[in-house]
Amino acid sequence: MTTTYAFLGEFGDALQFIFQGETTREGAEVGGSQFLDLTWEHLKLSGVSMAIACAISIPLGLWLGHIRRGSFLAISLSNVGRAVPSLALIAFFVAYLGTGFANLTLSLVLLAIPPILTNTYVSVTQVERDTVDAARGMGMTGAEIVRKVELPLALPLIFGGIRISAVNVIATATIAPLAGINTLGDPIINVSGYGDTGRLAAAICVAALAIFTELTLGAVQRAVTPAGLKLEPDTASRRMRIRFGREATT
């Protein structure tokens, strides 16, 4: 069995650690199925944080964008989000609020909100004014305009924001063990318990999760882009804007 990944050197050892696990000198089972638990915890933390962040920032961004106010809030929030390192944010929260799932979730939510909020806001304000004017002139109410016009047109860029946040959150959830939640960060932080192989194994898992999320949400983003928009002659410039949006908020 050990020979399976041997030719990959240390990397192979790490893969074996992930799939087969080891028993430490203290007799604890690490790696293997224990990694599944860590991954589950990691995903749970990230997923809950993302869900809350979306539930807050998408409606808020849609509303601010619809009334075309609050650009100050949306923009400065994203700047603050970029300026404050996630580690500092978590340290701050843990120091003030104490450890635990809820506090950790709260800090990840705060981390995830700016890209989604900013992208949602920007994409709604980018919907052509004439399109909105026509919608209003035909007798759509504000809520109908948001639901039937602005949201569908903003969806691609909103998912761009979700993608950035999700990758951020997954990467940042690595430091959760500092707040007492055992995620895939545990082997990275507690090297003594897992050894270097365990640390590398965990790093590989986190990277794989991040890449998987990035690719999946990228596919979702393409899927939610309305067919009619893909045909617009300015699709190229629209893509540019999406890419710009990503850079502006990462």
Place this chain on the structure above:
Amino acid sequence: MNRSEPAQEQGPSARPAAATLEFREATKIYPGQDDPAVDALSLTVPAGEICVLVGPSGCGKTTAMRMVNRMIDITSGDILLDGRSVRERRPAELRREIGYAIQQIGLFPHLTVADNIATVPRLLGWPKDRTRARVDQLLELVSLDPADTRDRYPAQLSGGQRQRVGVARALAADPPLMLMDEPFGAIDPINRERLQNEFLRLQKEIRKTVVFVTHDIDEAIKMGDRIAVLQRGGKLAQYAPPAELLMYPNGRFVEDFVGADRALKRLALQRVRDIDLWKAPLVRVGEPVADARRKVQDSDVPYPLLVDADGRPLGWLSERALTGERVTEDLRSKAEPAVELDDVLRDALSDLLANEAQYGPVLDARGAVAGVLSLEIIGHALQEPPEQVRSGADALAADG
């Protein structure tokens, strides 16, 4: 040749599908401004007529139009739709009853043509099959092939097609009033002319009350049953039917605005059938020459016109044809240009000039000669007051 339609005549009013619109001292002062954008505008648009708001840029045309469906709040005064103030209506509900088409069209890029057109019917909760049938009917109405166009996205349409879809969308719920803000403004001249003609033809069928905004006086003359000329500051300078506006502009501003060529512009308002033509000396081969000569004497035209058994023109006869007992087939020239009864005078004049002809036969719908039109007649028409030449809707109706 691209035949232009004459301007609208005063159409028959009071079709149930149209509403009467009345501005009563309607005034708009934008917040933070001292001078009104629209200043105590009072005018009435009878049901089923096209009222064109025209004037230089920034004179308040768009503002006046958008007060009607409360896209812009009225500062003072009132606007009545079928006698009922728009101020007491809920805006969204009011707007669903008023067709709205703008220059930028504002089609929803993420929806198909069919879904775009179905916007208001869906807001009104129409059943699915009724909406679908209506969409196809409207596409046909605006000269688009439903099967081909229905499932396309706006990005897959030409500018002219988009504009047609925009008009179809505005008409979807059969609104008694249409607001159109420079609807053909962004289209090249040839397609604009075509869309204008199509809209006039459409209007003949649907007889909506229409408020049509443009800054182009020629478009105003062509499209309007009545024209409201606005002056900077949103003041109404004159409100009159096109012919009256051209004949009797009520001041320097309107005179300058309609242009120095207003007499020529009037030619676009009249059709050949509206004026008294010369009687044509029609002769057939084999007819006694004495008869032919008498016909020429009775007519203003110096030569007899040879026609076939159905009365269609073959050409002007030469002297040689009248030398014997009976008329022979000796032509001096072909019967060109042939003008049609439904042509507007401007086009007919242009044809005469292009053929360097003093006169030409006028043909009815079957191609038979109905009379002769000459430069002299057109000259008279230019001097006549407009009332005599505006003969009502029958000329239009015949145009089909």
